[in-house]
Amino acid sequence: MAKFSKNSMVLCFLVAIVFVISSASASTRLKKFDHPTKGDGTLNFLVIGDWGRRGTYNQSHVARQMERVGEKLDIDFVLSTGDNFYDNGLTGIHDSNFVESFTNIYTAKSLQKQWYSVLGNHDYRGDVEAQLSPYLRKIDSRWVCLRSFVVNAEIAEIFMVDTTPFEEKYFTTPKDHIYDWRGVLPRQAYMANVLKELEKALSESTAKWKIVLGHHAIRSAGHHGDTQILVDRFLPILRKYDVDFYMNGHDHCLEHISDTESPLQFLVSGAGSKAWRGDTKGINRDDVHFFHDGQGFMSVELTPTEAEIKYYDVFGSVRHRWNRSKLLLHSAM
Template sequence: MAGIHDKFLSLWLVLTSSLVATYAELQTFEHSAKNDGSLSFLVLGDWGRRGAYNQSEVAVQMGKVGEKLDIDFVISTGDNFYDSGLTGEHDKAFAESFTNIYTAESLQKQWYSVLGNHDYRGNAEAQLSKHLRKVDSRWLCLRSFIVNAELAEIFFVDTTPFVQSYFTNPEGQNYDWRGIGSPRAYIAKIIKDLKLALRESNAKWKIVVGHHAIRSVGHHGDTQELVEKILPILKEYNVDFYMNGHDHCLEHIDDTESELQFLTSGAGSKAWRGDVQETNSGHVKFFYDGQGFMSVQLTQNEADIAFYDVSGSVLHRWTTSKLLHSSA
C-alpha cells in the first residue's frame, strides 16, 4: 500500500506543479513613485525607424516634456522596430532606432515595452532577451507583465496573438510564434493571469497597456478579439485606462458604459494615414492623425493626460478625479 501511496503522491506533485507552471502569475517589476507619492510618465508607440518620419523630432520634444514633468519612466506600446522587428540580439537597428534617438537626459529612465505585430514579423525573442538590457539598461520588453508603481499598477498584455488573421497570413507575412505554443492556451493563460492580477490589485489607478486598440477611429479601427475577450475584464475590475498603439495617431475615446478611457499613442514616427473609421462604440473626445506622444501625471486624487504633436504643442488635455470626472 505504501508503494501505491507514494505513486499517487508523486503523480499529485507532478500535476500540481504543472498547474502552477501553467497558471503562474504575471512577473511584477517594482517602480517607486516620487517622494510626494505622485507619478509621471510618457507613452509612445510605433516609433522605430532609425529617426525617419519625424521620429527624431518627436524624441526631442519627448526629452523636453520629460524634463518638465520629471518623468519616472516611459511606456512603449509596441511596433518598436520597423518594418519587421529585429533580426537578432545584435541587430544594429536597436541602437539606430532606440539608443541613438532617445538621448535626452530626461529619457534615461526605464522603458517598459510590449511587442507589436511588426515586432512579431522579425525575431520577437531578440527583443525579450537579457542581452539587450545589457546593451541599454533602459530597455525592458516582455510579452505580458506588471509594473507596480505604488500609486498605479500597470498591466502589460501581449495582444498580437489575440488577432486571428495574423495566423492565416493574409498579407503573406511571417510571424515569429516561438514561445506561444497553442494560441488558444496562450490567450487563455493571459486572460486568467490578468483577471487574477486585477482582482488582487489595490492600486489607486489601474492601467492596462497593449499594442492593439480596443476602441479606435483610426486606420485599423476596433480590434474585435480584444472587444470580446479583454474589454469585459477591464470593465469588471474597474480599470481606469487602456493604452495602446497600432493606429499611427493620437486619440482619446471614453467608454459609454463605464469610466474606462481608451488612449491611443501610436504616433512615434510614420503617421498621416488620412483615413478615419466612421463608426465606433465609444465617444471620441480627441483624434489627431499625425506624429506625437502622450504624457500621464497621477496623484492620489487626480490624473492628467496630455497629447503633444511633433513640435511639442499640447493638442488635447484631459483631467479626471476619482471623485469627480471632468475634462478640459
C-alpha cells in the same frame, strides 16, 4: 516489495499533482516590476508607440519634444505601446536596429529612465526572442520588454498585455510576412492564459489607478479601427475591475475616446514616427473627444486623486488636455 512499489507509485502520483497545480498557479502570475514614485507620491510618465525607424519619419523630431516634456515633468519612466522596430522587428540580439532606432535616438538625459515595452505585430515579424532577451539590457539598461507583465508604481499599476496573438488574420492571412510564433502556440491556450493572468492581476490590485496597455486598440477611429476580439474578450474584464485607462498604439495617430458604459478611457498613442494616413473612421462620434492624424506622444501625470492626460504633436504643442478626479469621477474637457 509489491506493497512498497504501490506506495511509491501513489506518492509519485501525488507529487505530480502538486507539481501540476503549482505550475498552473505560477503560470497565472504576471511578472511584476516595482517602480517607486517620487517622495511626494506623484507619478509622471510618457507614452509612445510605433516608433523605431532609425530616426526617420520624424521619429527624431518627436524624440526632441519628448526630451523637453520629460525634463519639465521629471518623468519616472516611458511606456511603449509596441511596434518598436520597423519594418520587421529585430533579426537577432546583435541587430544594429536596436541601437540605431532606440539608444541613438532617445539620448536626452530626461529620457534615461526605464522604458517598459510590449510587442506589436511588426515586432512579431522578426526574432521575438531577441527583442525579449535580457541581453539587450546589457546594451541599453533602460530596455524592459516582455510579452505580458505588470509595472507596480505604487499609486498606479500598469498591466502590459500581449495583444498581437489575438488577431487571427496574422495567422490565417499573413500575406508575405513571416511571424515568429514561438512561445505563443497553441494560440487558443495562449490567449486564454493571457486573459486569466490579466484578470487575476486586476482582481488583486489595490492601486489607486489601474491602467492596461496593449498594442492593438479596443476602440479607435483611425485606420485599423476597433479590434473586435479585444472588444469581446478584453473590454468586459476592464469594465468589471474598474480600469481607468486602456492605452495602445497600432493606429499611427493620437486619440482619446470614452467608453459608453463605464468611466474607462481609451487613449491611443501610436504616432512615434510614420503617421498622416488620412483614412479616419467615425471621428465625429460623440465618444471621440480628440483625434490627431500626425506624429506625437502622450504624457500622464498622476496623484492619488487626480489624473491629467496631455497629447503633444511633433512641434511640442499640447493638442489635447483631459483631467479626472478619482474621488468625484468628474472629467473636464
